[in-house]
Amino acid sequence: MTSRTIEVDEEVFAFLQQHCEPLVDTPNDVLRRLLLSGQQVEPSENAALPGKRRLRRPGALMPLLEAGLIAAGDLLRHEQPRRHMVHEATVTSRGWLKLTDGRQFSTPSRALAEQTGTTINGWIYVHVPSGRSLLQLRARVKRD
Template sequence: MTHADDTLLSTKARTVQIHLVSGDPRGVRIFSRAGWDGYLLVIPRHCIDSQQQVTDELSRIGTVILRGPAGNGRARLRITHSVPAAAELGRFRKNPCWTDMYILGRERDYSRIVARQVALRLIQAARSTGVAEVEDTYPTPPKPVLAVVRHDVDSYTREALTFLTLSGLELFDAAPTKEIDTIEDTREETPPAATAVRASGEAPTPPAQDVHVGAEQLAEKAYYDEDMQLLLDLRYLKVGQQLRFRQPRRGLTHKATVEPDGALRFQGKRYSSPSGAAVAASGTSTNGWTAWHTTDGRALDDLRRTARKRKSTP
Protein backbone atom coordinates (compact mmCIF):
# COMPACT_ATOMS: atom_id res chain seq x y z
CA MET A 1 0.00 0.00 0.00
CA THR A 2 1.07 3.57 -0.54
CA HIS A 3 2.57 5.33 2.48
CA ALA A 4 3.13 8.78 1.06
CA ASP A 5 2.19 11.90 2.98
CA ASP A 6 -0.88 12.38 0.80
CA THR A 7 -2.24 8.90 1.53
CA LEU A 8 -5.98 8.42 1.91
CA LEU A 9 -5.35 6.56 5.16
CA SER A 10 -5.82 8.76 8.21
CA THR A 11 -2.66 9.43 10.21
CA LYS A 12 -4.38 10.65 13.39
CA ALA A 13 -4.03 8.63 16.60
CA ARG A 14 -7.31 7.06 17.70
CA THR A 15 -8.73 4.07 19.51
CA VAL A 16 -10.60 1.47 17.46
CA GLN A 17 -13.20 -0.84 18.96
CA ILE A 18 -13.57 -4.41 17.70
CA HIS A 19 -16.76 -6.11 18.78
CA LEU A 20 -16.52 -9.91 18.63
CA VAL A 21 -20.18 -10.77 18.10
CA SER A 22 -19.86 -14.38 19.26
CA GLY A 23 -16.63 -13.97 21.23
CA ASP A 24 -14.61 -15.65 18.47
CA PRO A 25 -11.81 -13.42 17.05
CA ARG A 26 -12.15 -15.29 13.74
CA GLY A 27 -15.93 -14.95 13.67
CA VAL A 28 -18.28 -12.07 12.94
CA ARG A 29 -16.63 -8.79 13.90
CA ILE A 30 -17.71 -5.15 13.95
CA PHE A 31 -15.06 -2.43 13.76
CA SER A 32 -15.96 1.06 14.99
CA ARG A 33 -14.56 3.99 16.91
CA ALA A 34 -15.84 6.86 19.02
CA GLY A 35 -16.38 10.05 17.06
CA TRP A 36 -17.19 8.30 13.78
CA ASP A 37 -20.70 7.12 12.97
CA GLY A 38 -19.51 4.48 10.51
CA TYR A 39 -18.61 0.84 11.06
CA LEU A 40 -17.24 -2.20 9.27
CA LEU A 41 -19.01 -5.53 9.65
CA VAL A 42 -17.00 -8.64 8.69
CA ILE A 43 -18.77 -11.97 8.09
CA PRO A 44 -16.55 -14.99 7.29
CA ARG A 45 -18.17 -17.77 5.26
CA HIS A 46 -18.15 -20.21 8.19
CA CYS A 47 -20.27 -17.70 10.15
CA ILE A 48 -22.84 -16.99 7.46
CA ASP A 49 -25.63 -18.46 9.60
CA SER A 50 -24.87 -15.99 12.39
CA GLN A 51 -26.61 -13.16 10.54
CA GLN A 52 -29.41 -12.98 13.13
CA GLN A 53 -26.85 -11.47 15.49
CA VAL A 54 -26.28 -8.46 13.23
CA THR A 55 -29.74 -7.85 11.81
CA ASP A 56 -29.53 -4.14 12.61
CA GLU A 57 -26.45 -3.63 10.41
CA LEU A 58 -27.82 -5.89 7.65
CA SER A 59 -31.08 -3.95 7.48
CA ARG A 60 -29.32 -0.70 6.56
CA ILE A 61 -27.86 0.54 3.29
CA GLY A 62 -24.28 -0.64 2.94
CA THR A 63 -21.21 -0.65 0.73
CA VAL A 64 -20.57 -4.38 0.37
CA ILE A 65 -17.32 -6.15 -0.50
CA LEU A 66 -17.12 -9.87 -1.28
CA ARG A 67 -13.67 -11.43 -1.26
CA GLY A 68 -12.43 -14.77 -2.55
CA PRO A 69 -9.57 -16.37 -4.50
CA ALA A 70 -9.36 -15.75 -8.25
CA GLY A 71 -7.69 -19.08 -9.01
CA ASN A 72 -4.44 -17.58 -10.28
CA GLY A 73 -2.86 -16.62 -7.00
CA ARG A 74 -4.69 -13.32 -6.96
CA ALA A 75 -7.67 -12.22 -4.91
CA ARG A 76 -11.10 -11.61 -6.37
CA LEU A 77 -13.33 -8.75 -5.22
CA ARG A 78 -16.89 -7.71 -5.83
CA ILE A 79 -17.63 -4.19 -4.57
CA THR A 80 -21.06 -2.59 -4.76
CA HIS A 81 -23.69 -0.82 -2.68
CA SER A 82 -26.76 -2.67 -1.50
CA VAL A 83 -30.18 -1.58 -0.23
CA PRO A 84 -30.29 -3.12 2.29
CA ALA A 85 -26.91 -4.72 2.86
CA ALA A 86 -28.62 -8.07 3.48
CA ALA A 87 -29.58 -8.18 -0.22
CA GLU A 88 -26.02 -9.32 -1.03
CA LEU A 89 -26.20 -12.22 1.45
CA GLY A 90 -27.87 -14.45 -1.15
CA ARG A 91 -24.97 -14.01 -3.56
CA PHE A 92 -22.49 -14.66 -0.75
CA ARG A 93 -24.33 -17.80 0.35
CA LYS A 94 -24.88 -19.29 -3.12
CA ASN A 95 -21.37 -18.85 -4.50
CA PRO A 96 -18.73 -20.72 -2.45
CA CYS A 97 -15.95 -18.82 -4.20
CA TRP A 98 -16.60 -15.94 -1.80
CA THR A 99 -14.84 -16.48 1.52
CA ASP A 100 -15.62 -13.23 3.34
CA MET A 101 -18.22 -10.48 3.28
CA TYR A 102 -17.43 -6.92 4.39
CA ILE A 103 -20.16 -4.36 4.97
CA LEU A 104 -19.44 -0.66 5.45
CA GLY A 105 -22.34 1.27 6.92
CA ARG A 106 -23.42 4.05 9.22
CA GLU A 107 -25.34 4.33 12.47
CA ARG A 108 -27.28 7.21 10.93
CA ASP A 109 -28.58 7.48 7.38
CA TYR A 110 -26.11 6.23 4.78
CA SER A 111 -27.56 7.50 1.52
CA ARG A 112 -27.49 5.45 -1.67
CA ILE A 113 -25.48 8.15 -3.38
CA VAL A 114 -22.73 8.12 -0.75
CA ALA A 115 -22.74 4.30 -0.52
CA ARG A 116 -22.38 4.07 -4.30
CA GLN A 117 -19.63 6.68 -4.50
CA VAL A 118 -17.69 4.95 -1.70
CA ALA A 119 -17.98 1.70 -3.65
CA LEU A 120 -16.64 3.41 -6.77
CA ARG A 121 -13.71 4.83 -4.81
CA LEU A 122 -12.87 1.42 -3.38
CA ILE A 123 -13.08 -0.19 -6.82
CA GLN A 124 -10.60 2.34 -8.13
CA ALA A 125 -8.33 1.88 -5.10
CA ALA A 126 -8.38 -1.91 -5.53
CA ARG A 127 -7.66 -1.78 -9.26
CA SER A 128 -4.76 0.59 -8.66
CA THR A 129 -2.80 -2.09 -6.78
CA GLY A 130 -3.19 -4.71 -9.51
CA VAL A 131 -3.18 -7.50 -6.93
CA ALA A 132 -6.87 -8.33 -7.19
CA GLU A 133 -9.39 -9.01 -9.90
CA VAL A 134 -12.30 -6.63 -9.40
CA GLU A 135 -15.70 -7.35 -10.90
CA ASP A 136 -17.27 -4.65 -13.04
CA THR A 137 -20.34 -3.83 -10.93
CA TYR A 138 -20.86 -0.32 -12.36
CA PRO A 139 -20.64 -0.48 -16.17
CA THR A 140 -21.93 3.07 -16.69
CA PRO A 141 -19.79 6.13 -15.83
CA PRO A 142 -20.56 7.73 -12.44
CA LYS A 143 -22.56 10.94 -12.37
CA PRO A 144 -21.05 14.08 -10.85
CA VAL A 145 -22.02 14.81 -7.24
CA LEU A 146 -22.56 17.80 -5.01
CA ALA A 147 -19.49 19.21 -3.31
CA VAL A 148 -20.92 18.32 0.11
CA VAL A 149 -21.34 14.70 -1.02
CA ARG A 150 -17.79 14.61 -2.37
CA HIS A 151 -16.43 15.78 0.99
CA ASP A 152 -18.52 13.16 2.75
CA VAL A 153 -17.28 10.44 0.41
CA ASP A 154 -13.64 11.53 0.90
CA SER A 155 -13.96 11.49 4.68
CA TYR A 156 -15.82 8.18 4.82
CA THR A 157 -13.50 6.43 2.36
CA ARG A 158 -10.47 7.51 4.38
CA GLU A 159 -11.88 5.88 7.51
CA ALA A 160 -13.13 2.85 5.58
CA LEU A 161 -9.67 2.09 4.21
CA THR A 162 -8.23 2.17 7.73
CA PHE A 163 -10.85 -0.26 9.00
CA LEU A 164 -10.46 -2.57 6.00
CA THR A 165 -6.71 -2.67 6.61
CA LEU A 166 -7.25 -3.53 10.27
CA SER A 167 -9.59 -6.34 9.25
CA GLY A 168 -6.83 -7.87 7.11
CA LEU A 169 -8.16 -6.77 3.72
CA GLU A 170 -5.01 -5.05 2.40
CA LEU A 171 -5.85 -4.97 -1.29
CA PHE A 172 -6.41 -1.24 -1.73
CA ASP A 173 -4.13 1.57 -2.81
CA ALA A 174 -4.21 4.30 -0.16
CA ALA A 175 -3.06 7.01 -2.57
CA PRO A 176 -5.67 9.66 -3.44
CA THR A 177 -8.11 8.51 -6.07
CA LYS A 178 -9.30 10.59 -8.98
CA GLU A 179 -11.54 13.36 -7.73
CA ILE A 180 -15.25 12.95 -8.32
CA ASP A 181 -16.90 15.51 -10.58
CA THR A 182 -19.26 17.70 -8.59
CA ILE A 183 -22.95 18.60 -8.86
CA GLU A 184 -25.10 15.52 -9.23
CA ASP A 185 -28.88 15.83 -9.37
CA THR A 186 -29.90 14.08 -6.15
CA ARG A 187 -33.57 15.00 -6.18
CA GLU A 188 -34.65 11.41 -5.59
CA GLU A 189 -33.19 11.51 -2.10
CA THR A 190 -33.42 15.21 -1.24
CA PRO A 191 -36.64 17.03 -0.25
CA PRO A 192 -37.79 19.91 -2.50
CA ALA A 193 -36.49 22.46 0.03
CA ALA A 194 -32.95 21.61 -1.04
CA THR A 195 -33.52 21.77 -4.80
CA ALA A 196 -33.83 25.55 -4.85
CA VAL A 197 -30.27 25.84 -3.60
CA ARG A 198 -29.05 23.41 -6.23
CA ALA A 199 -30.88 25.30 -8.98
CA SER A 200 -28.50 28.22 -8.51
CA GLY A 201 -25.64 25.97 -9.52
CA GLU A 202 -23.87 26.39 -6.20
CA ALA A 203 -24.06 23.63 -3.63
CA PRO A 204 -23.46 24.68 -0.01
CA THR A 205 -20.21 23.37 1.45
CA PRO A 206 -20.35 23.11 5.25
CA PRO A 207 -17.22 22.99 7.42
CA ALA A 208 -15.18 19.87 6.65
CA GLN A 209 -15.27 18.66 10.25
CA ASP A 210 -19.08 18.44 10.27
CA VAL A 211 -20.39 18.12 6.75
CA HIS A 212 -23.10 15.64 7.79
CA VAL A 213 -24.95 18.13 9.97
CA GLY A 214 -24.85 20.77 7.24
CA ALA A 215 -26.34 18.41 4.67
CA GLU A 216 -29.12 17.28 6.99
CA GLN A 217 -30.02 20.79 8.05
CA LEU A 218 -30.30 21.82 4.39
CA ALA A 219 -32.68 18.96 3.60
CA GLU A 220 -34.69 19.14 6.79
CA LYS A 221 -35.03 22.84 7.57
CA ALA A 222 -38.28 23.42 5.72
CA TYR A 223 -39.83 20.21 6.98
CA TYR A 224 -39.37 19.55 10.66
CA ASP A 225 -41.83 22.14 12.06
CA GLU A 226 -44.57 21.17 9.62
CA ASP A 227 -43.99 17.43 9.92
CA MET A 228 -43.82 17.29 13.71
CA GLN A 229 -46.93 19.43 13.95
CA LEU A 230 -48.63 17.17 11.40
CA LEU A 231 -47.84 14.13 13.55
CA LEU A 232 -49.46 15.87 16.52
CA ASP A 233 -52.46 17.07 14.51
CA LEU A 234 -53.16 13.58 13.16
CA ARG A 235 -52.53 12.07 16.60
CA TYR A 236 -49.60 9.92 15.59
CA LEU A 237 -47.81 11.64 18.48
CA LYS A 238 -49.10 13.16 21.70
CA VAL A 239 -47.78 16.04 23.77
CA GLY A 240 -45.56 14.64 26.50
CA GLN A 241 -45.09 11.32 24.69
CA GLN A 242 -41.74 9.64 25.30
CA LEU A 243 -39.44 8.78 22.40
CA ARG A 244 -36.38 6.54 22.57
CA PHE A 245 -33.09 6.50 20.70
CA ARG A 246 -31.12 3.27 21.18
CA GLN A 247 -27.40 2.82 20.59
CA PRO A 248 -27.03 -0.91 21.29
CA ARG A 249 -23.28 -1.17 20.70
CA ARG A 250 -22.71 1.59 23.25
CA GLY A 251 -25.31 0.11 25.59
CA LEU A 252 -27.26 3.39 25.66
CA THR A 253 -30.92 4.30 25.41
CA HIS A 254 -31.71 8.02 25.19
CA LYS A 255 -35.15 9.37 26.05
CA ALA A 256 -36.90 12.55 24.91
CA THR A 257 -40.42 13.94 25.21
CA VAL A 258 -42.60 15.69 22.65
CA GLU A 259 -43.36 19.38 23.27
CA PRO A 260 -46.71 21.06 22.31
CA ASP A 261 -45.17 22.65 19.19
CA GLY A 262 -43.43 19.44 18.03
CA ALA A 263 -40.02 20.22 19.51
CA LEU A 264 -38.23 17.55 21.56
CA ARG A 265 -37.02 17.95 25.13
CA PHE A 266 -33.90 15.97 25.92
CA GLN A 267 -32.12 16.12 29.28
CA GLY A 268 -33.94 19.31 30.20
CA LYS A 269 -33.09 21.15 26.96
CA ARG A 270 -35.46 21.95 24.13
CA TYR A 271 -34.52 21.04 20.56
CA SER A 272 -36.52 22.35 17.62
CA SER A 273 -35.91 19.29 15.44
CA PRO A 274 -35.54 15.53 15.98
CA SER A 275 -32.03 15.63 14.52
CA GLY A 276 -30.99 18.39 16.90
CA ALA A 277 -31.96 16.22 19.85
CA ALA A 278 -30.33 13.15 18.30
CA VAL A 279 -27.05 14.98 17.74
CA ALA A 280 -27.09 16.15 21.36
CA ALA A 281 -27.67 12.57 22.50
CA SER A 282 -25.11 10.82 20.31
CA GLY A 283 -22.42 13.48 20.13
CA THR A 284 -22.19 13.06 16.36
CA SER A 285 -24.23 13.86 13.27
CA THR A 286 -27.42 11.81 13.39
CA ASN A 287 -30.69 11.77 11.50
CA GLY A 288 -33.27 12.17 14.24
CA TRP A 289 -36.15 11.00 12.06
CA THR A 290 -34.65 7.50 11.88
CA ALA A 291 -33.01 7.56 15.33
CA TRP A 292 -36.01 8.40 17.52
CA HIS A 293 -38.67 5.72 17.98
CA THR A 294 -41.91 5.49 19.89
CA THR A 295 -42.01 3.07 22.83
CA ASP A 296 -43.72 0.51 20.59
CA GLY A 297 -40.80 0.65 18.13
CA ARG A 298 -42.03 2.89 15.29
CA ALA A 299 -39.49 5.34 13.87
CA LEU A 300 -40.49 8.98 13.47
CA ASP A 301 -39.62 8.65 9.80
CA ASP A 302 -42.18 5.86 9.38
CA LEU A 303 -44.84 7.94 11.12
CA ARG A 304 -43.94 10.95 8.97
CA ARG A 305 -44.35 9.00 5.72
CA THR A 306 -47.72 7.64 6.88
CA ALA A 307 -48.88 11.10 7.91
CA ARG A 308 -47.82 12.70 4.63
CA LYS A 309 -49.59 9.99 2.66
CA ARG A 310 -52.75 10.43 4.71
CA LYS A 311 -52.62 14.20 4.30
CA SER A 312 -52.24 13.95 0.51
CA THR A 313 -55.17 11.52 0.18
CA PRO A 314 -58.41 13.34 -0.67
Protein backbone atom coordinates in the same frame (compact mmCIF):
# COMPACT_ATOMS: atom_id res chain seq x y z
CA MET B 1 -34.75 45.53 2.11
CA THR B 2 -32.35 47.95 3.74
CA SER B 3 -30.35 46.65 6.67
CA ARG B 4 -29.29 48.82 9.55
CA THR B 5 -26.68 48.38 12.23
CA ILE B 6 -27.66 48.71 15.88
CA GLU B 7 -25.71 48.31 19.09
CA VAL B 8 -27.08 46.40 22.06
CA ASP B 9 -25.70 46.11 25.57
CA GLU B 10 -24.75 42.81 27.20
CA GLU B 11 -28.10 42.41 28.97
CA VAL B 12 -30.08 42.79 25.72
CA PHE B 13 -27.72 40.45 23.89
CA ALA B 14 -28.13 37.85 26.67
CA PHE B 15 -31.92 38.18 26.28
CA LEU B 16 -31.63 37.58 22.53
CA GLN B 17 -29.49 34.52 23.17
CA GLN B 18 -32.14 33.08 25.52
CA HIS B 19 -34.72 33.36 22.75
CA CYS B 20 -32.78 31.94 19.83
CA GLU B 21 -32.10 28.54 18.41
CA PRO B 22 -28.27 28.33 18.40
CA LEU B 23 -26.59 28.24 15.00
CA VAL B 24 -29.94 28.96 13.31
CA ASP B 25 -31.31 32.33 14.44
CA THR B 26 -29.67 35.70 13.91
CA PRO B 27 -30.42 38.56 16.32
CA ASN B 28 -32.71 39.96 13.60
CA ASP B 29 -34.62 36.63 13.46
CA VAL B 30 -35.20 36.75 17.20
CA LEU B 31 -36.33 40.37 17.18
CA ARG B 32 -38.62 39.76 14.19
CA ARG B 33 -40.19 36.74 15.93
CA LEU B 34 -40.60 38.57 19.25
CA LEU B 35 -41.86 41.85 17.88
CA LEU B 36 -43.64 41.16 14.61
CA SER B 37 -44.82 37.59 14.28
CA GLY B 38 -47.76 37.42 16.66
CA GLN B 39 -46.98 33.76 17.27
CA GLN B 40 -48.19 31.96 20.36
CA VAL B 41 -46.37 32.89 23.56
CA GLU B 42 -45.46 30.03 25.86
CA PRO B 43 -43.63 29.87 29.16
CA SER B 44 -39.95 29.33 28.57
CA GLU B 45 -38.56 26.33 30.38
CA ASN B 46 -35.05 27.39 29.38
CA ALA B 47 -35.23 31.05 30.43
CA ALA B 48 -32.71 32.06 33.05
CA LEU B 49 -35.23 34.20 34.92
CA PRO B 50 -38.39 32.67 36.42
CA GLY B 51 -41.62 33.87 34.87
CA LYS B 52 -40.00 34.82 31.55
CA ARG B 53 -42.09 34.04 28.49
CA ARG B 54 -40.88 33.37 24.99
CA LEU B 55 -42.21 32.78 21.54
CA ARG B 56 -41.98 29.24 20.29
CA ARG B 57 -42.55 28.37 16.66
CA PRO B 58 -43.95 24.91 15.98
CA GLY B 59 -41.36 22.15 15.86
CA ALA B 60 -40.86 19.51 13.20
CA LEU B 61 -43.13 17.05 15.02
CA MET B 62 -46.20 19.32 14.79
CA PRO B 63 -47.61 17.56 11.69
CA LEU B 64 -47.49 14.25 13.58
CA LEU B 65 -49.26 15.85 16.55
CA GLU B 66 -51.92 17.39 14.31
CA ALA B 67 -52.49 14.04 12.61
CA GLY B 68 -53.00 12.36 15.99
CA LEU B 69 -50.10 9.96 15.45
CA ILE B 70 -48.23 11.21 18.53
CA ALA B 71 -49.23 13.23 21.59
CA ALA B 72 -47.58 15.76 23.86
CA GLY B 73 -45.75 13.89 26.61
CA ASP B 74 -45.05 10.81 24.47
CA LEU B 75 -41.63 9.24 24.94
CA LEU B 76 -39.14 8.85 22.08
CA ARG B 77 -36.18 6.48 22.37
CA HIS B 78 -33.02 5.69 20.42
CA GLU B 79 -30.82 2.78 21.48
CA GLN B 80 -27.14 2.34 20.71
CA PRO B 81 -26.55 -1.31 21.72
CA ARG B 82 -22.82 -1.39 20.97
CA ARG B 83 -22.25 1.66 23.14
CA HIS B 84 -24.75 0.41 25.75
CA MET B 85 -26.59 3.73 25.57
CA VAL B 86 -30.23 4.70 25.44
CA HIS B 87 -31.30 8.23 24.52
CA GLU B 88 -34.76 9.53 25.36
CA ALA B 89 -36.77 12.64 24.59
CA THR B 90 -40.33 13.76 25.23
CA VAL B 91 -42.67 15.37 22.70
CA THR B 92 -43.86 18.87 23.67
CA SER B 93 -47.23 20.39 22.84
CA ARG B 94 -45.59 22.57 20.16
CA GLY B 95 -43.88 19.65 18.37
CA TRP B 96 -40.45 20.11 19.93
CA LEU B 97 -38.34 17.43 21.61
CA LYS B 98 -37.42 17.87 25.26
CA LEU B 99 -34.36 16.01 26.50
CA THR B 100 -34.06 14.62 30.01
CA ASP B 101 -31.76 17.52 30.96
CA GLY B 102 -34.48 20.03 30.01
CA ARG B 103 -33.00 21.30 26.75
CA GLN B 104 -35.46 21.53 23.87
CA PHE B 105 -34.91 21.20 20.13
CA SER B 106 -37.20 21.92 17.19
CA THR B 107 -35.96 18.97 15.11
CA PRO B 108 -35.34 15.31 15.95
CA SER B 109 -31.94 15.31 14.22
CA ARG B 110 -30.64 18.23 16.28
CA ALA B 111 -31.88 16.63 19.50
CA LEU B 112 -30.37 13.23 18.75
CA ALA B 113 -27.09 14.75 17.56
CA GLU B 114 -26.80 16.49 20.93
CA GLN B 115 -27.39 13.18 22.70
CA THR B 116 -25.07 11.02 20.59
CA GLY B 117 -22.36 13.58 19.92
CA THR B 118 -22.46 12.95 16.17
CA THR B 119 -24.50 13.92 13.13
CA ILE B 120 -27.41 11.50 12.92
CA ASN B 121 -30.88 11.27 11.41
CA GLY B 122 -33.13 11.92 14.40
CA TRP B 123 -36.19 10.60 12.57
CA ILE B 124 -34.95 7.14 13.63
CA TYR B 125 -36.12 7.85 17.20
CA VAL B 126 -38.74 5.24 18.08
CA HIS B 127 -42.09 6.54 19.28
CA VAL B 128 -42.42 4.29 22.32
CA PRO B 129 -46.26 4.15 22.51
CA SER B 130 -46.61 2.97 18.89
CA GLY B 131 -43.30 1.13 18.49
CA ARG B 132 -42.76 2.92 15.15
CA SER B 133 -39.96 5.24 14.14
CA LEU B 134 -40.68 8.91 13.57
CA LEU B 135 -39.67 8.27 9.97
CA GLN B 136 -42.48 5.70 9.60
CA LEU B 137 -45.00 8.02 11.25
CA ARG B 138 -43.93 10.96 9.06
CA ALA B 139 -44.43 8.78 5.96
CA ARG B 140 -48.03 8.10 7.11
CA VAL B 141 -48.72 11.84 7.36
CA LYS B 142 -47.34 12.44 3.87
CA ARG B 143 -49.42 9.55 2.44
CA ASP B 144 -52.71 10.75 3.89
